């Protein structure tokens with residue numbers, strides 16, 4: 001899987017609905033496990049989501065991040081990350097996007 | 110209707126008694142030049158009457174005098190003394206005399222209106238002579254009796270130092286004086302002050318030797334003053350004096366402040382001498398003097414109700430000249446100056462300063478401006494800031510945050526695009542919040558420009574620059590403030606403004622740009638005046654004009670480089686007739702950088718409306 005593969009843009013509350021499917025989520029890094037085996041993010045809708053990378057993380061992570069991977073329903077088995085350096089992120093706008101995407105049939109196709 | 114004077118009040122006060130807000134008449138006033146050439150350092154000596162007695166030893170500073178208003182205090186004016194204190198002066202003949210220092214006043218009636226001396230007052234010293242007088246031969250008991258009430262009066266008038274001290278020899282047991290009463294003419298004083306800030310020790314070395322200094326800014330309820338220590342006093346006091354602690358300080362040299370280095374609001378500053386005494390005050394932390402700021406981002410002021418007050422910490426991006434005009438209602442001459450403030454919220458707002466504040470403001474080199482309790486006003490759909498008598502304004506305040514903000518401005522802020530909260534809607538009344546968003550196709554479909562034929566039709570659009578014409582985009586304009594009329598080159602080194610009917614040696618560059626902008630639905634030619642064109646180009650009209658004269662190719666290259674930049678435009682569309690032909694004339698009255706959050710919310714709402 002890579003960034004070019006189709007995936008659904010979701011927030012924390014939508015993970016169970018996309019269980020087993022490739023998703024992309026944006027959140028703020030909370031804490032990184034000492035071994036780099038997993039970390040948590042706070043999603044735009046205020047939920048804590050556990051991220052399990054396929055290879056251990058060996059660099060410091062902070063701030064806003066986009067995570068792509070498979071939803072297990074509650075966690076994400078992650079393959080790719082994009083770290084953003086902006087302090088501000090429009091959570092309300094992102095949640096609205098997530099909701100609109102699945103309200104309008106075929107909106108993104 | 111004549112004002113009633115507080116008969117007998119001056120005697121009470123000069124004897125050391127208490128009299129709440131006495132009403133007195135000014136019989137004459139004399140300006141005592143400080144000799145510094147700076148009028149704000151002048152003192153005024155006033156001859157006062159309460160209808161019963163007159164007092165000739167009354168003084169006030171230029172700042173207090175200014176409170177009377179622009180006309181000052183003409184002879185026979187009636188004033189209310191709101192705050193005062195008496196001070197004992199050692200005369201050369203060995204006798205003490207008392208001086209009344211007026212610390213705050215209110216002009217009740219203009220002397221020109223009063224026109225006469227009220228009552229038949231006699232000089233207070235003569236009146237006092239009826240009682241045992243403190244003279245070389247007089248009985249000492251009467252001297253004691255008279256001196257004591259004076260001391261009590263001073264206690265009441267000063268920093269709240271009361272009689273609870275144990276009366277030992279430390280400064281704490283003594284009467285303290287307000288900072289506002291300090292002057293080079295008076296050296297027996299003790300102040301009780303809170304330390305607002307303390308500098309680092311600065312050391313220097315040059316051909317004439319080496320030295321060191323540090324300074325502290327001190328405040329009490331009456332004002333603030335800077336105290337600087339040099340040489341060995343630095344070693345003695347640097348660690349002793351701590352920020353936020355309260356100290357009694359005495360025996361410093363008071364001298365006119367060097368405003369170049371000192372932004373503290375006082376005409377004087379102090380230097381420590383070998384006699385200086387600094388003693389910590391442990392029983393009063395002067396908590397009420399701690400200023401609490403609640404800074405608001407400029408961008409957030411858009412949502413603040415008019416007439417509320419806000420604290421702002423910003424950079425003066427630019428500032429205008431002082432403008433004088435007559436107030437419509439009173440006919441008084443008013444002076445004002447406008448200052449553009451910006452902060453990290455990428456918004457700008459106009460701060461209007463009045464009177465002395467307008468004249469004294471120095472906006473050179475983009476200073477940091479701190480405002481506590483600035484008033485928010487609304488005019489023509491735009492927001493502005495103003496100061497009131499209770500607004501605290503500090504320029505380049507000595508705080509860590511100033512350096513951070515200045516650093517931001519130097520690195521990013523000076524070239525950033527700002528959303529102008531003070532921009533007025535040319536049509537009046539309609540702020541950007543209720544101007545409809547339209548696409549260029551909708552503008553044509555809805556026949557904008559033909560609906561409101563008088564003032565034009567306004568709309569908001571997110572537009573991409575497709576082309577800016579560089580030909581005829583710059584013109585030479587009248588240098589008169591606010592004129593902007595194109596000048597005619599007389600070809601003799603002078604330029605004529607037909608509007609001002611005057612020839613000038615110089616001109617200023619202004620922009621009048623025509624650009625084609627597009628969105629997904631279509632495109633449109635719009636024109637922009639200087640202020641908006643500057644925002645698109647990112648250079649001042651002067652810079653663009655100079656580039657055009659120096660390097661016309663460079664100018665067109667620069668204009669080309671702007672293609673595909675995106676902005677939020679507020680446009681005014683108006684159908685106009687040229688030679689019987691109807692043409693839609695569009696002016697971009699406001700150019701703003703894209704606020705993605707806001708624009709996205711608008712789009713999301715539009716989708717919601719569509720699927721509802």
Ligand SMILES: [Zn+2]
Nearest residue numbers: 587592606609
């Ligand atoms: Zn002119």
